[in-house]
Amino acid sequence: MQVHTGPAESGLAELSRAIEERRSDRRPFGAAPVPASTIARLxxxxxxxxxxxxxxxxxGARRRLDEVLADAGARQRFVPGYAAExxxxxxxxxAARDGVPAAARTVHATHPDLRAFPRGALAAARPPHDGSILLVLTTVGDEVLDHLLAGEAASAVLLTATDQGLATTPLSQSQEVPATRARLASSVLHSPDHPQLVIRVGHPGPDPGRIGRTPRRTLDAVLLH
Ligand SMILES: Cc1cc2nc3c(=O)[nH]c(=O)nc-3n(C[C@H](O)[C@H](O)[C@H](O)COP(=O)(O)O)c2cc1C
Structure with missing residues (x-):
């Protein structure tokens, strides 16, 4: 795949508006469900x-997905080097240009579906009900090009949701453990396709405070010529 000059593909320029606004939000989300029309658009x-x-x-599928996510988290605790990483x-x-700073992590774990990070600095009140929905992104193949396209697709989901005023959290633990990745496909999705990412989408929660912007590596460090 190559970067080439020319007009942006239709719709992408509009989505780019949401880039500055988008953050991974690990706080509890609001109670209201995501509208069906928004889900259809995503x-x-x-x-x-x-x-x-x-x-x-x-x-039933949501309960099984919650179990798969919890299982992935439990298994990773015993993976040598995981806690250190x-x-x-x-x-x-x-001065680091990568990592997940304390300003992007909550003071305590807010939901069993989420990755358990070391204590962060973001306030995170627990609302009575978190109305978030989990969306699973899959591809037919599982080669390098499929991963690249999955990344583009994930970006479209995150930016479209942000543009609609919604909060998002990418969740990849269930794909990082082969056994839970297989269980996600077979017992939650009933699909032969390959799960690439779980994306949590919902209305921003009641917690005040802006999530800190995470650092970025330089373009030269990530773009291969
Ligand atoms: C493919 C992918 C998988 C990710 N998996 C997780 C995850 O399992 N748990 C989590 O809390 N954040 C996850 N993230 C969010 C990243 O930590 C986050 O994008 C990064 O720290 C930059 O912060 P930002 O999204 O707020 O810009 C993931 C992001 C990507 C692109």
């Missing part, structure tokens, strides 16, 4: 990348 937005977005709406990524030096 689902339609990934087809141009050959990907599929599965909204997990059925209560998480600590390194959450305790970067001040």
């Amino acid at each position: 689902v339609a937005g990934v087809t141009r990348y050959g990907a599929t977005l599965h909204p997990v709406i059925d209560p 998480l600590t390194i990524w959450s305790h970067r030096w001040t």
Whole structure:
């Protein structure tokens, strides 16, 4: 895949408006459900990348997905080096251009579906009900190009949701553990396709305060010529 000059693909320029606004929000979300029309829009937005977005709406499927996410988290606790890696990524030096700073992490874990990070600095009140929906992004293949297209599709979901005033959290633990990745496909999605990312979408919660902007590596560090 190559970067080429020319007009931006239709719709992408509009989505780029949301780039500055978008943050990974690990706080509890509001109680109101995400409108069906918005979910339909998110689902339609990934087809141009050959990907599929599965909204997990059925209560049984959601319960199984919650179990898969909890299982992935529990298994990772025993993966050698996992805890050390998480600590390194959450305790970067001040001038670091990557990592997940305390200003992007909550003071305590807010939901069992979410990755358990070391204590952060964001306030996180627990609302009576978190109305978030989980969407699972899948691809037919599982090669490098499929991963690249899944990344583009994930970006479209995150930016479209942000543009609609919604909050989002990418969740990849269930894909990082082979056993839970397989269980996600077979027992939650009933699909032969490959799960690439779970995306939590909902209305921003009641917590005050802006999530800190995470640092970025330089363009030269990430773009191969
Ligand atoms: C493919 C992918 C997987 C991610 N998985 C997780 C995850 O499992 N848990 C989590 O809290 N954040 C996850 N994130 C969010 C990243 O930590 C976040 O994008 C990064 O720290 C930059 O912060 P920002 O999204 O607020 O700009 C993931 C992001 C991507 C792109």
